[in-house]
Amino acid sequence: MKPKHLKLPLRPGAHWLLVLVVVGYPMAGLMASAFNWDSLNASLPLRAAVFFLSLIMLFSRRRGPIPRHRLLLGGFALLYLMRLLWDTGVASVVGAPDAFVFFMITVVLPCAALWTRANEVDQVAAARLMLRLGSLICIAAVAMHVFGIGQDRSTTEAFGRLSFEALNPISLGHAAASSLIAALCMAQSRLRAADLVLLLAGSIAALITLGLAASRGPVLCLTAAALVYAIANRRWHWLFLLALAAFAVSMAPETVLWERFAGIEEDQSSLERIVLQGSAITAFLSSPVWGSAFVEPNFFTYPHNLFIETAMALGVVGLTFLFMVLRRTAPAMWHEFRSQRLFLPMLLIQYFIAAQLSGAIYGNSALWACVVLIAGSAIPLRDRRRRMAGPSSIGALNPSPNLHT
Numbered sequence: 001m002k003p004k005h006l007k008l009p010l011r012p013g014a015h016w017l018l019v020l021v022v023v024g025y026p027m028a029g030l031m032a033s034a035f036n037w038d039s040l041n042a043s044l045p046l047r048a049a050v051f052f053l054s055l056i057m058l059f060s061r062r063r064g065p066i067p068r069h070r071l072l073l074g075g076f077a078l079l080y081l082m083r084l085l086w087d088t089g090v091a092s093v094v095g096a097p098d099a100f101v102f103f104m105i106t107v108v109l110p111c112a113a114l115w116t117r118a119n120e121v122d123q124v125a126a127a128r129l130m131l132r133l134g135s136l137i138c139i140a141a142v143a144m145h146v147f148g149i150g151q152d153r154s155t156t157e158a159f160g161r162l163s164f165e166a167l168n169p170i171s172l173g174h175a176a177a178s179s180l181i182a183a184l185c186m187a188q189s190r191l192r193a194a195d196l197v198l199l200l201a202g203s204i205a206a207l208i209t210l211g212l213a214a215s216r217g218p219v220l221c222l223t224a225a226a227l228v229y230a231i232a233n234r235r236w237h238w239l240f241l242l243a244l245a246a247f248a249v250s251m252a253p254e255t256v257l258w259e260r261f262a263g264i265e266e267d268q269s270s271l272e273r274i275v276l277q278g279s280a281i282t283a284f285l286s287s288p289v290w291g292s293a294f295v296e297p298n299f300f301t302y303p304h305n306l307f308i309e310t311a312m313a314l315g316v317v318g319l320t321f322l323f324m325v326l327r328r329t330a331p332a333m334w335h336e337f338r339s340q341r342l343f344l345p346m347l348l349i350q351y352f353i354a355a356q357l358s359g360a361i362y363g364n365s366a367l368w369a370c371v372v373l374i375a376g377s378a379i380p381l382r383d384r385r386r387r388m389a390g391p392s393s394i395g396a397l398n399p400s401p402n403l404h405t
Contacts, residue, residue: 015126017053018373020046021110022347022366023134026224027176029167030140031154032084039166049103054113072328073371075322077108080361083294083313093293094300103362110365111372118376123343124189127182128198130343134179135202138209139280141172145212150250160256162212170358173218174366176209177350185343216254216264217357224353225346232337277303280312291315294362302360309361329375336374344374 008385024046032042084103087096114121144150145162155167160194183203186195193310210218230239254344264270274295280303283292291314295301303309335343348370 012125013057014054014114014121014150015129017050017057017110017113018121018126018369019130019133020050020053021106021369022130022178022351023175026167026171027133027137029164029171030137030144032166033150034140034144035163036150036152039339041175042166050110051105054109057113057117058109072321072325073368073375076251076318076325077111077368079314079318079321080294081108083291084362087294091293093295096294099294099362107368109266111368114372115368117377118373121342121344121373123185127185127200127343128195131179131198131202133181134182135198135205136174137175138179138202138205142205142208142212161214162209169213170217171207173210173215174221174350174354176206176364177215177218177222178347179206181225181346181350182343184226185346188340190341200226211255211257214259214260216260217354218350219257220357221350221353222303225349228349229337229342229346232334233340242401244358245371276301277305277308279303280308282303284308284311284315288377289315290317304358304360304394305359306355306364313361325371325375329371333374341379348374 025043028043028046031037032039035042043079048167080103081100084100087093088100102189104275141162143155143244144154150164155163155165159169161171179202183199183206186199191199210222227239230236241344260267276299278296280296283296288311291312294313296303296312307319307322310322314321333345333348336342347366351364351367351370
């Protein structure tokens with residue numbers, strides 16, 4: 001008698017894992033600031049939850065054939081792991097061991113777990129959970145700012161933007177942007193009274209947080225996600241609302257956010273990133289096939305751009321894998337938009353654009369989680385056409401459950 005396959009109610013587990021990957025670390029940083037904890041110790045419970053939840057999801061899943069688009073993403077991850085191992089054991093690049101461990105725990109393991117559950121994610125339920133946790137983060141951040149909680153760890157006065165030692169304004173802004181995306185997605189469905197209160201309170205708190213953090217990247221990412229949705233579904237009134245919001249911001253030139261947009265040519269952080277990216281391109285040209293190292297050689301940090309970093313670390317080979325992954329993901333994302341499943345594709349746009357402005361490959365867990373879920377949740381269009389053209393198109397008559405979420 002064959003042993004029974006372990007059956008667990010893991011659809012909520014996949015939702016929790018996705019949300020913790022996206023906004024869990026800002027929550028840990030906020031708690032560390034509020035209670036004056038060490039940031040590393042504050043993040044340990046979160047890392048443990050992500051680790052064990054990922055293991056449970058991995059070992060409770062029956063193995064099957066691996067689709068081609070997931071093999072491409074796995075190949076990209078393997079190439080990057082080989083780069084980190086080479087930089088650790090052979091080239092002795094500063095920071096490579098820590099980057100390897102971080103990439104394995106925060107990216108490879110949770111993405112592998114989500115890989116097995118891509119067809120089971122309910123986007124409405126995931127958006128509701130994201131809004132709940134994101135709203136809690138935003139409300140807590142605003143309350144800490146207003147009532148002076150955690151002022152010993154606050155860096156708001158030093159930078160003029162809502163931030164803490166354990167939570168920078170970019171991460172806080174992206175948590176607020178993700179909450180607003182979740183609210184936009186929930187607003188498209190029928191809401192109960194409790195959900196309506198959550199949506200209104202969470203949206204207000206997220207907008208305030210986005211303004212106080214005054215980070216350009218999250219605002220651009222949120223705008224781009226809304227813009228692509230409006231074009232994909234011909235919701236032209238969204239374009240009017242975006243233009244109205246831009247006009248409202250332009251009429252308040254004394255805000256920190258407007259000053260940061262207006263003074264981008266003189267912004268020190270922007271100028272530093274241009275220098276880093278130039279150095280990374282030079283490193284790529286010195287070793288164009290396999291790449292040179294996971295960080296650029298002069299400042300030993302990442303260049304804050306996904307394509308430049310991939311070229312620098314993995315060369316033409318890595319860029320080829322990355323373009324093939326994006327080529328398989330883009331049609332699936334567009335199909336999700338056209339099918340009114342908004343949460344995952346809007347998150348994907350947010351964190352894909354964010355990867356061109358800040359962050360590193362080994363730490364961008366939200367981007368890779370969205371890529372895994374988008375590429376795995378929708379049947380690729382070519383395979384769909386083959387099924388429809390076949391003599392017994394059972395798959396066309398009985399699509400996967402995620403097509404009705």
